[in-house]
Amino acid sequence: MYTIIRRLICSMCMVFLLTGTAFALDGNEILRQVDANMQPQSYEMYRKLINIEPDGKKKEFVLYTVKSGQDKMVALFISPASEEGRATLRLGDNMWLYIPNVGKPLRITSLQSVVGGIFNNSDILRLDYGVEYDAVSATEDDKFYQLDLKAKTPSVAYDHLKMMVDKETLLPLTIECYAISGMLIKSLHYSKIKDFGDGMVRPSVLETDSPLHKGYRSVMLFAKVDKRDFADEVFTLNYLAKINELRK
């Protein structure tokens, strides 16, 4: 009799635990899948940044970007001519800017912006969300997951993010970026899902606006996101002047 009761209790516990696991949302697992869907671990891609002023005036920048592993990334400006050859390197929390005439890399910070406008360096040299943030809570409705993300270290540009994820595609739709004070710094909106080939289906447009810069908008267009492996030596200060030679 005692054995039967013990087995019954154990079975009930197992059922409870299993159903509990099935229903609890694992925000970090969703974030991991979002990261995997957004970009391969090592890749090259081209992006166009467009800053739009309230009067409609635009300024465009084209960047070639390479990334390797979790925390190595370089972005090279290939136009306009005034910015051509400038390159930014990120190794974990370290960031540098190389300007051809200056001829040596200068350390920069994630909240600075090398292009002006609403995109800052951390937006341009963005690592996987899961590298910089932990999901502290996750909720869902019929169509979306809502993730609350907290920065892992104080050196991350935004203290916390609110990310809305499409349940069907597991791709981000909007991300609100907050300062440690709770102030909304900017909102990011992903759109125009496109097949980049090699199984990479992801948004091709990122728009941002900020309550701190009312009337201003910045847009990032993505093209040619290709898986490609790079030697670690590419992500060094000595190589920054040669990044253009990686382009095919």
Added chain:
Amino acid sequence: MNYESKTSAYLDKVQTGFAVLLLLTGTVCLPDGVHAGDEFSFEFIEIEKKPYKAGGYIELRGEHLDINQGSVFSGLNLSDPELSTMDLLHGSVQLDGSYEYGITSFKVQLNAVGQQDNFGWSDLAVINSAYLTLQPTPAVTFSLGKQSYKWGKGYAWNPAGFINRRKDPNNPEDALEGYITVESDIIKSWQSGHLQTAALTMAVLPVWEGVNEDFGEADRLNLAAKLYLLYMDTDIDLIVLAGDSQSSRIGLDFSTNLAPHFELHGEAAYIPELKKTYLEEDNSTSIHEESAFSSLLGIRYLSENDITSIVEYYYNGGGYSKEEMTRFYQMAAIGLDQNPELGSVLLTRAREVSLKGYGRPQPGRHYIYAKMSQKEPFDLLYFAPGIMALVNLADQSYSISPEAVYTGFTNWELRLKFSLINGEEYSEYGEKVNSNKLELRARYFF
């Protein structure tokens, strides 16, 4: 060629021809083009890479100077002592070109300058760099030719930049002429551990007739080496120059982020046998050989309201003390006050020692450089006002330059700058040619 490869080549040609046909007829769009609604587009042609590149900028600069009449350098450098103002128009062209073929590449930068001022027209054309590079792997690069070196971490000065050209702290971001070298660059990175990167750059710099003549004594070979380490998130360079054209010297520099918005950098250099020209009390000159230690310590700070501040202290161990500089200024002033016949000997001597060190930029020992600039205040996109100060701490003379930079027009950079140059009699900035300068500069990049 076997059957399979022939077939493959044939299919490639057919596919290429078909693709070209479709493109020409407009039947298909390039797969990589992105159109965000009708508002924005991103076309393949914008990212197409060509083996060659050509670009550069055209600069037009107008300057108005109030002459510091009666100052030592206005007397030494200007032929007309009555001149009270000077206007000059300065035009320059910088051409950058490169060509890549496999693992080799060739890069060239040319600079041509023309200037019209109160004394007439002058011009100069310089090859800043022209070198061939061979890169068998990303970790190894060999190069041969004229290259510009920017070693050191200082923004305004680089005491450890042994093969750098001396830069102008008023325009530290301008391109500089290089030296002809044979160089190797070897990089090694590690995935884990405190040492993340090590890179060794070695440059052989010869001085022969017509080759690097202004570097030092002729018919000598010099070796410059820089070992870069990224160790525990700190950039460290160990630098050495060995050879006979200049006395051998060693140096180091570092740069690190103490906090995300606070960067600290520094340089130190030691020259055991520096040959230095001195002006003696009897106005004769002598050359002494002595050791010299120079150092620089600086910070770069970004405030919450986007103000970037750079502050650097520079100890120039090879410079002159306040008393030594005063001796030079006094000798030149006496020469200028005397009648041309009596004064000419002193003026000739003053011009001579001016070229040998007393007249170079920042000839003293203790300096502060400070620059504050705010990015896009009041939501004015691409507008950056700033202020820069250069102070000789020994004689308390200074130059203060407010400026405004606008880059809102694509490929244009506009800069308006005013410099107030001031100091006591026989001080560095008190004896400059001009007491102030208004400058408007426009650059168009292409």
